[in-house]
Amino acid sequence: MTDLPMPQSGAAPVPKSSLMVADTRTRRRNAAEKRFRLYGAGAIGVALIALVVLLTSIIGGGAGAFRQTYLSIPVALDAETLDPKGNRNPDEMSKVLTLSYGKVLDRAVDAAVGSSEIEITDLSEKDISSLVSKEASAQLRNRVLADPELVGQTVDVNVLVNGRIDGYFKGRVTMESAAADANTSPQQLMLADALKEQGMLVTRFNWNFITNPDASDQRPEAAGVGVAILGSFYMMLVVLLLAVPIGVAASIYLEEFAPKNRWTDVIEVNISNLAAVPSIVFGILGLAAFINFAGLPQSAPVVGGLVLTLMTLPTIIISTRAALKAVPPSIRDAALGVGASRMQSVFHHVLPLAMPGILTGTIIGLAQALGETAPLLLIGMVAFVREFPAAPPEGLFDPASALPVQVYNWTQRADPAFVERASGAIIVLLIFLFCMNLLAIFLRRRFERRW
Amino acid sequence: MYDINRAESAVTQQDIKISARNVQVYYGDTHAIKDVNVEILDKTVTAFIGPSGCGKSTFLRCINRMNDTIDIARIEGQIRLDGEDIYDRRVDPVQLRAKVGMVFQKPNPFPKSIYDNVAYGPRIHGLARNKTELDEIVEKSLRGSALWNEVKDRLDEPGTGLSGGQQQRLCIARAVATAPEVLLMDEPCSALDPIATGQVEELIDQLRSEYSVVIVTHSMQQAARVSQKTAFFHLGNLVEYGETDDIFTKPQDSRTEAYISGRIG
Secondary structure, eight states, rough: OOOOOOOOOOOOOOOOOOSSSHHHHHHHHHHHHHHHHHHHHHHHHHHHHHHHHHHHHHHHHHGGGGGGOOOOOOOOOOHHHHHOSSSSOOHHHSSSSHHHHHHHHHHHHHHHHHHHHHHOOOOOOOHHTBBBTTHHHHHHHHHHHHHHTTTTTTEEEEEEEEEHHHHHTTTTOOOOHHHHHOOOOHHHHHHHHHHEEEEEEEEOOOOOHHHHHHTTTTGGOOOSSHHHHHHHHHHHHHHHHHHHHHHHHHHHIIIISSSHHHHHHHHHOOOOOOHHOOOHHHHHHHHHIIIIOOOOTOEEEEEHHHHHHHHHHHHHHHHHHHHHHHHHHHHHHHHHHOOOOHIIIIIIIIHHHHHHHHHHHHHHHHHHHHHHHHHHTTTTTSSSOOOOOOOOGGGGSSSOOOHHHHHHHTTTTTSSSHHHHHHHHHHHHHHHHHHHHHHHHHHHHHOOOOO | OOOOGGGSSSSOOOOOEEEEEEEEEEEEEEEEEEEEEEEEEETTTTEESSSSTSSSHHHHHHHTTGGGGGTTEEEEEEEETEEEEESSOOOOOOHHEEEEEEOOOSSOSSSSSSHHHHHHHHHHHTSSSHHHHHHHHHHHHHHTTHHHHHHHTTTSSSSGSSSSSHHHHHHHHHHHOOOSSSEEEESSSSSHHHHHHHHHHHHHHHTTTTTTTEEEEHHHHHHHHHEEEEEEEEETTTEEEEEEHHHHHSSHHHHHHHHTSSSOO
């Protein structure tokens, strides 16, 4: 590998060589360099291929989550069923169960299919009405309760269709698989095809995937990452508010003010060790300290945030200290030389110069925390949460989910439609991480100054 | 541009500004400065010369307590500024450093505008009551360091964008702006080319009228050109201290003689 000079034996006469001909040593050196470049290019190539495979598999699997099929039909909102008292009072109307809305919807679907002059073979009314999602009646109920004046009218509704039919248009469900599936049949799919031709089935961008909460096992078509995004956002808020000030203050103290003795050495080694502790250990710590001892609620973003703070602190401290160390000592001397105190020299001169490094480290720490799953499983963030948490600060104590946990959750479910949702959630997560890294690069460029 | 005779110009005042008594400095186990006694005069340029590692910079940094920032450094003895012991427990080094300014070996302007570089010291010491006064201090300091005419139209530009010699004069302006009584210079010209060196040396000679200037230098020619008093350090000892002319023409100690004639160092 290395080019140590060969021991010269005695006084062997060295023949005169020409510069036009490369000698053996030069040739060997050049060959070694060429080989090394090839290794490097090979390593980069392997990494790039892995990245491309990863992205294509995730985007190929998850892009479907962002498109959703709806049945666009007129629905007659029967006043008798939906508002028995007839006073359009939302409080009274909320006593009408989702079941009644389901009946209204079933009738509307049957009527729409009946009037469309499509030839129907081997399909009962129940088969036809089960084209729509079980979630559709609940969505209709929410819409009516929000606007009671709709009762008695006939409104155009985009009804969420069942996950199997949705999957058929995304290529996940085929005639063969439908024949073997108790939840759907080839006849249903043929009806769906016919409805599509009539323009009653439409596929469009699925905003609900981003805004909806999670849905139960039977309704993958209604599941979304809304609660998970909010929960992750709240946790990032907690991490930002706790880890950044504590981490930056700790590193400034350790780097600029603390005496260099055995104690600070011990602290330094332990901070480095903390950075290497597996994240699940922090989960157990959080369970013991924050939930069992301090009595904070389970599944709450505040607990998740605290655990992730503990996990992110070493990362932030190490990168901040590295950034402070990189500021040339001549700047400190200059400030002290004109009579600035230690604190003035740090806050007026050292910290602004270290800022890009500190910001980059912090954002990388945050990104790491955003993608962390294991510790959240232990503090109950894995729970099935349908309710959106309230606005902070109270909302920090409400149950919520988190993006990576939602991915984990969905991959555990039986319906293959959830695989698509899980990949979709991964895409959302990757977009967030990508944006955070872009922000880190932007801040670095913005604050970078030469000295 | 410069001739040795310049240094012979009469030393007008002979007040003792700084007096050091039995100063010892230890870096951990290393005895870096051994029993130094010296009296530095006001309105005079005093040069510290000697081979590398002889302790001249260390001693210079004792005068404004910059060695306090080094954990393992330990100082014994007394250094008096105008009769007051600067290592007394009641002395705040921050206040001392406002009185004893320092210019470093490598030009180290802050990565801020030229104006902010000079204005920083007066700002933190509250020397100006308003913007006009601050502007005056900045202009006076930049004029004092012979930089005003070169930078007066671009005070908002970064100080780091100036040439090496200009940067060093900016650092001198920054030190002068806090209205110090003593200016310490640690090899201020070692990173500069001969022309910039000439400009800084000329400046040092002008500064003599207002300050007591102590300059550490590697170059014996420079010591001869700019200083009236010279101290020769060797292996942590102050070997010889006297009028610059005497040191260079009739050194008392054989080590001084060996050094200035180029046989050691």
